Amino acid sequence: MNIIEGGITAPKGFKAAGVACGIKKNNKKDLAIVCSNDTAVAAGVFTTNRVKGHSLQLTMEHIKTGYARAIVVNSGNANACVGEQGYTDAKEMTSLAAQLLQCKPEEVLVNSTGVIGMQLNMPSVRSGIRNAVAVLSTEGGHDAEEAIMTTDLVPKEIVVELEIQGETVRIAGMAKGSGMIHPNMATMIGIITTDANISRGLLDKALKDVVKHTFNRVSVDGDTSVCDMVLMLANGEADNSGIVKEDFEYSKFRDALELVCTSLARMIAKDGEGATKLVEIIAEGALDEEDAYKIVCAIAKSPLVKTAIFGHDANWGRIITAAGYSGAEFDPNLVDIYIGDLMVCRNGTALNFDENAAKKILSANEVKIKINIKRGNYSDRMWTCDFSYDYVKINGSYRS
Amino acid sequence: MNIIEGGITAPKGFKAAGVACGIKKNNKKDLAIVCSNDTAVAAGVFTTNRVKGHSLQLTMEHIKTGYARAIVVNSGNANACVGEQGYTDAKEMTSLAAQLLQCKPEEVLVNSTGVIGMQLNMPSVRSGIRNAVAVLSTEGGHDAEEAIMTTDLVPKEIVVELEIQGETVRIAGMAKGSGMIHPNMATMIGIITTDANISRGLLDKALKDVVKHTFNRVSVDGDTSVCDMVLMLANGEADNSGIVKEDFEYSKFRDALELVCTSLARMIAKDGEGATKLVEIIAEGALDEEDAYKIVCAIAKSPLVKTAIFGHDANWGRIITAAGYSGAEFDPNLVDIYIGDLMVCRNGTALNFDENAAKKILSANEVKIKINIKRGNYSDRMWTCDFSYDYVKINGSYRS
Numbered sequence: 001m002n003i004i005e006g007g008i009t010a011p012k013g014f015k016a017a018g019v020a021c022g023i024k025k026n027n028k029k030d031l032a033i034v035c036s037n038d039t040a041v042a043a044g045v046f047t048t049n050r051v052k053g054h055s056l057q058l059t060m061e062h063i064k065t066g067y068a069r070a071i072v073v074n075s076g077n078a079n080a081c082v083g084e085q086g087y088t089d090a091k092e093m094t095s096l097a098a099q100l101l102q103c104k105p106e107e108v109l110v111n112s113t114g115v116i117g118m119q120l121n122m123p124s125v126r127s128g129i130r131n132a133v134a135v136l137s138t139e140g141g142h143d144a145e146e147a148i149m150t151t152d153l154v155p156k157e158i159v160v161e162l163e164i165q166g167e168t169v170r171i172a173g174m175a176k177g178s179g180m181i182h183p184n185m186a187t188m189i190g191i192i193t194t195d196a197n198i199s200r201g202l203l204d205k206a207l208k209d210v211v212k213h214t215f216n217r218v219s220v221d222g223d224t225s226v227c228d229m230v231l232m233l234a235n236g237e238a239d240n241s242g243i244v245k246e247d248f249e250y251s252k253f254r255d256a257l258e259l260v261c262t263s264l265a266r267m268i269a270k271d272g273e274g275a276t277k278l279v280e281i282i283a284e285g286a287l288d289e290e291d292a293y294k295i296v297c298a299i300a301k302s303p304l305v306k307t308a309i310f311g312h313d314a315n316w317g318r319i320i321t322a323a324g325y326s327g328a329e330f331d332p333n334l335v336d337i338y339i340g341d342l343m344v345c346r347n348g349t350a351l352n353f354d355e356n357a358a359k360k361i362l363s364a365n366e367v368k369i370k371i372n373i374k375r376g377n378y379s380d381r382m383w384t385c386d387f388s389y390d391y392v393k394i395n396g397s398y399r400s
Numbered sequence: 401m402n403i404i405e406g407g408i409t410a411p412k413g414f415k416a417a418g419v420a421c422g423i424k425k426n427n428k429k430d431l432a433i434v435c436s437n438d439t440a441v442a443a444g445v446f447t448t449n450r451v452k453g454h455s456l457q458l459t460m461e462h463i464k465t466g467y468a469r470a471i472v473v474n475s476g477n478a479n480a481c482v483g484e485q486g487y488t489d490a491k492e493m494t495s496l497a498a499q500l501l502q503c504k505p506e507e508v509l510v511n512s513t514g515v516i517g518m519q520l521n522m523p524s525v526r527s528g529i530r531n532a533v534a535v536l537s538t539e540g541g542h543d544a545e546e547a548i549m550t551t552d553l554v555p556k557e558i559v560v561e562l563e564i565q566g567e568t569v570r571i572a573g574m575a576k577g578s579g580m581i582h583p584n585m586a587t588m589i590g591i592i593t594t595d596a597n598i599s600r601g602l603l604d605k606a607l608k609d610v611v612k613h614t615f616n617r618v619s620v621d622g623d624t625s626v627c628d629m630v631l632m633l634a635n636g637e638a639d640n641s642g643i644v645k646e647d648f649e650y651s652k653f654r655d656a657l658e659l660v661c662t663s664l665a666r667m668i669a670k671d672g673e674g675a676t677k678l679v680e681i682i683a684e685g686a687l688d689e690e691d692a693y694k695i696v697c698a699i700a701k702s703p704l705v706k707t708a709i710f711g712h713d714a715n716w717g718r719i720i721t722a723a724g725y726s727g728a729e730f731d732p733n734l735v736d737i738y739i740g741d742l743m744v745c746r747n748g749t750a751l752n753f754d755e756n757a758a759k760k761i762l763s764a765n766e767v768k769i770k771i772n773i774k775r776g777n778y779s780d781r782m783w784t785c786d787f788s789y790d791y792v793k794i795n796g797s798y799r800s
């Protein structure tokens with residue numbers, strides 16, 4: 001299993017395009033299409049927010065067939081909370097793309113990300129879809145990634161290559177997401193393509209399993225959004241004989257998919273709005289899965305922890321405090337806390353640690369925080385980022 | 401019922417003092433004592449954080465008797481997570497104060513607020529207690545308030561006067577708290593004194609009832625802390641015959657206490673770290689109490705909502721989004737949202753509202769946000785503040 005150069009079109013039989021059609025200001029790219037030459041097996045994971053964007057709702061219907069040809073995504077407008085018109089517009093996006101790609105509207109998946117509560121500018125969207133289809137190519141992956149970005153500063157792409165059943169298979173992923181990010185799933189879009197030949201059921205299973213421990217373990221600000229999804233297409237063009245049961249080949253595929261999703265999840269956290277560093281929160285020794293999750297979640301969400309990390313301040317009191325209100329069961333007198341490899345609290349009691357060493361650890365681009373509550377055998381992990389002036393700046397005027 | 405000038409010593413028979421003993425830097429006041437001339441009936445509400453400061457733990461024991469003479473609070477150090485020594489130090493604080501005030505150690509309640517994980521500087525604390533007792537006076541209320549403040553910018557004091565059973569009764573309150581504030585209860589200390597004659601049971605009931613809808617409805621950053629408490633002393637010196645059942649006189653007392661706590665809660669939110677305005681979040685039409693609470697809580701905690709308000713941006717999409725992930729049950733297609741009196745979303749759909757009018761509303765010192773989910777008859781309300789550059793600045797270097 002190797003990471004190789006390239007984007008979403010690295011697997012065989014995929015084309016993509018990203019164009020600027022006028023939804024975003026300043027002529028930035030705002031409409032992406034990713035397309036398989038032939039119908040692909042499709043799987044998706046969607047936001048658990050009670051409020052759902054109109055485009056996302058339509059995709060949740062379309063994906064029920066288990067097959068798709070193309071994914072159309074616009075940025076700059078979430079197509080959410082605009083009433084009936086939002087649903088009509090989403091339908092038109094899929095039918096126009098289907099007509100141009102010569103497939104059924106149900107084979108087109110659609111999503112929109114950006115400001116909530118504004119109707120889509122459909123003349124722009126229509127011309128965007130036409131122009132994007134016209135320039136679809138195997139070189140278009142990077143443009144597509146750019147077109148789904150909102151406040152992202154860096155593109156997020158990865159390709160993994162591995163051998164399955166004697167054939168070379170590739171899995172490629174791209175993602176956007178930087179603010180309003182939190183498990184299940186935040187203003188996040190992930191698109192994954194593979195040329196592997198795999199059954200619908202196993203693609204769905206692999207994706208759901210992996211998302212749980214990767215995309216659903218990223219928190220930028222504790223907010224989750226209405227248009228978040230991860231979509232995956234598998235078109236079988238690698239010509240492997242077929243992954244049809246949970247055997248060793250399936251495991252290899254799943255592991256490669258996990259590498260793709262882990263990499264994208266970390267990129268999202270690192271590129272969190274205003275972030276200066278990637279922070280990995282690890283909880284160990286929890287009584288059960290749920291408690292481990294509660295602890296990493298509370299710490300990763302705490303504005304006090306995140307501002308302290310921004311200030312390179314080893315204020316571990318805020319870490320134990322966040323664990324304390326997480327709802328997880330533990331004895332405060334057993335808690336150990338590490339900043340990087342430096343133990344700062346043992347059995348719930350302050351250690352006389354080297355503040356300069358701690359400051360140095362916190363100044364790095366990547367910081368690990370570990371808490372061990374010594375109550376049981378469960379652990380979990382979450383990626384987040386620090387909280388800076390720029391987060392406030394970016395989000396104080398997002399719609400302007 | 402009138403609000404009158406004064407501080408925590410406004411009710412008869414109370415003295416207070418606040419001195420600088422060297423726990424905080426720059427010779428700032430850091431040790432407060434509030435004392436009743438005679439033993440008073442006492443009630444308290446304490447943090448629900450699993451991690452609890454040593455001083456707070458001792459007070460939770462002492463208050464079981466239902467009586468107290470004095471409250472000793474230091475700021476600058478939370479006396480938390482320092483092991484056995486923390487408990488020993490808290491005990492010494494109460495025994496020293498008891499000796500000087502000629503009462504039992506169990507009649508002294510103690511609390512500490514500030515940095516976690518540092519042992520108290522006991523020579524400073526001892527001299528602080530001695531000096532404070534030496535200057536206890538009926539004029540010392542304001543000094544005491546100053547001495548419990550940490551990152552607070554403005555002191556928080558209020559006195560209410562009312563007539564009970566033919567006698568003039570006063571209830572006075574003071575509070576500190578500005579960051580790490582969230583229901584149950586945040587880095588918040590509230591101290592309330594009254595000269596009313598009221599039974600232990602009813603004082604306890606009134607305080608718990610009122611705190612639930614006042615102090616526990618304040619959120620600055622979603623973090624809660626390990627040393628938060630509200631303590632109340634009632635010494636009976638007003639000579640009313642005695643509130644001993646839940647009658648009209650009890651209701652009047654309870655209402656006055658609610659006014660005291662509401663005022664302090666609003667002051668805390670308005671003085672939230674880095675806050676430029678007080679924000680009141682109102683949820684209406686919820687199916688039950690819990691859902692109403694979930695919604696106000698999610699909106700009040702959302703960094704995206706709070707930064708938008710800081711930027712005077714009527715980005716109501718973030719409000720409906722927060723409600724959507726709150727866990728409350730509702731139909732997104734029925735939701736109405738108001739910014740001040742301006743309706744911006746009806747039945748889950750964007751209205752074409754006047755952006756300038758919205759900007760003007762959001763520029764005021766106090767902003768109301770209302771969401772009606774039209775699902776049932778329950779409502780709730782929470783006070784919070786906006787999220788500014790200064791929040792990050794204050795919290796990036798709190799320990800420095």
